[in-house]
Amino acid sequence: MRELNLYGPGDLRWVQRPDPDLQAPTDVIVRPIVVSRCDGDALPIHRHVSRAMQAGLVTGVLDPVVGHICGSVPFAGPFAIGHECIAQVVQTGADVTDVQVGDRVVVPWSVSCGTCATCTRGLTSKCLTTRRTATGERTLSAYGFGPASGPYGGMVADLLRVPHADHMLVRLPDGLDPLRVAAASDNLSDAWRTVVPHLPARPDARVLVVGGAAQSIGLYAAGLAVAHGAATVDYLDSSSRRRRIAESLGASTHPRNRRDTSPAREYDIVIEAAGNTNGIRYAIRATAPGGICTAVGYYTAKNTGVPLMHMYANDVTLHLGVSHPRAILPELLDWVHANNFPAERVTTLTADFDDAPHAYAERTTKLVLTRDAA
Ligand SMILES: [Zn+2]
Numbered sequence: 527m528r529e530l531n532l533y534g535p536g537d538l539r540w541v542q543r544p545d546p547d548l549q550a551p552t553d554v555i556v557r558p559i560v561v562s563r564c565d566g567d568a569l570p571i572h573r574h575v576s577r578a579m580q581a582g583l584v585t586g587v588l589d590p591v592v593g594h595i596c597g598s599v600p601f602a603g604p605f606a607i608g609h610e611c612i613a614q615v616v617q618t619g620a621d622v623t624d625v626q627v628g629d630r631v632v633v634p635w636s637v638s639c640g641t642c643a644t645c646t647r648g649l650t651s652k653c654l655t656t657r658r659t660a661t662g663e664r665t666l667s668a669y670g671f672g673p674a675s676g677p678y679g680g681m682v683a684d685l686l687r688v689p690h691a692d693h694m695l696v697r698l699p700d701g702l703d704p705l706r707v708a709a710a711s712d713n714l715s716d717a718w719r720t721v722v723p724h725l726p727a728r729p730d731a732r733v734l735v736v737g738g739a740a741q742s743i744g745l746y747a748a749g750l751a752v753a754h755g756a757a758t759v760d761y762l763d764s765s766s767r768r769r770r771i772a773e774s775l776g777a778s779t780h781p782r783n784r785r786d787t788s789p790a791r792e793y794d795i796v797i798e799a800a801g802n803t804n805g806i807r808y809a810i811r812a813t814a815p816g817g818i819c820t821a822v823g824y825y826t827a828k829n830t831g832v833p834l835m836h837m838y839a840n841d842v843t844l845h846l847g848v849s850h851p852r853a854i855l856p857e858l859l860d861w862v863h864a865n866n867f868p869a870e871r872v873t874t875l876t877a878d879f880d881d882a883p884h885a886y887a888e889r890t891t892k893l894v895l896t897r898d899a900a
């Protein structure tokens with residue numbers, strides 16, 4: 527089978543691998559039919575980050591956790607990339623009861639068991655079972671981040687092995703277009719957790735999205751906030767193309783001047799999707815007393831200048847952390863289906879699965895690869 531590997535910036539190639547097989551009776555083999563590119567994947571594809579990050583780890587400028595996730599040479603190719611997909615089940619282990627051959631399913635980006643203490647609390651990306659190794663623990667167990675995150679490979683592949691399949695796989699509701707929820711494995715779920723759980727406690731919420739490098743997450747978050755009835759949804763971004771998409775989802779949009787460090791208004795819910803420390807400082811200063819700011823980027827530096835005194839004075843909650851899509855996918859998929867949420871408006875390029883090596887390197891906000899079901 528083919529598996530897409532990242533060799534270096536702009537250099538992606540199909541690599542031939544043996545087909546995966548069932549290693550446990552709870553495993554399933556799936557065939558990805560819709561794959562989308564996570565915002566984070568654009569980083570090692572479009573920028574020469576690997577050598578700089580390696581140097582940062584050696585000199586201590588970067589947090590050592592970066593190495594625990596990506597290895598001591600972060601994003602060094604070749605490795606299998608991709609961790610958002612809708613797939614079709616093609617083979618099931620003897621103990622699998624909840625999914626059947628032919629089902630269309632969402633495969634979450636992180637691998638979890640569903641029964642350990644952290645999974646039971648909904649923190650599925652910190653699953654104790656799947657992070658356990660012969661020599662200790664991995665920081666994350668996931669598809670598409672290279673061998674430091676486990677032996678699972680990437681999702682831009684002809685076939686994929688999914689462990690703990692009855693728990694891991696979430697069936698697509700009948701009639702829901704897989705292209706609509708192409709990013710449910712990660713970015714759409716990530717956006718959901720920044721907004722939706724915080725709205726009930728904050729009626730008439732004012733919501734701000736600081737857009738940028740977490741391109742699709744910021745846009746999904748803006749759209750979800752509008753569709754869930756937030757009183758105000760302001761979307762701030764230097765990119766006019768992304769602002770047009772945010773507008774199409776009902777947000778009020780404004781160009782962002784990156785030198786501006788003092789927000790003119792304050793908001794109850796703030797999403798930091800610029801993906802840098804400048805963005806996080808701005809987002810926190812824009813958060814109203816009692817408000818919550820969720821930052822979804824990778825903040826790899828040790829010293830980030832987070833304005834702690836401002837947070838203290840204003841009772842601001844800052845939430846940072848990996849998303850746990852498995853825990854929210856059933857609610858998210860049902861809601862998107864029932865409310866016809868047009869998440870596909872965020873997709874800026876749809877390409878044929880076979881063209882992955884070229885398409886995955888495109889400079890575009892949201893890439894989705896697609897092919898026919900078997
Ligand atoms: Zn991701």
Ligand SMILES: [Zn+2]
Nearest residue numbers: 639642645653
């Ligand atoms: Zn677990």
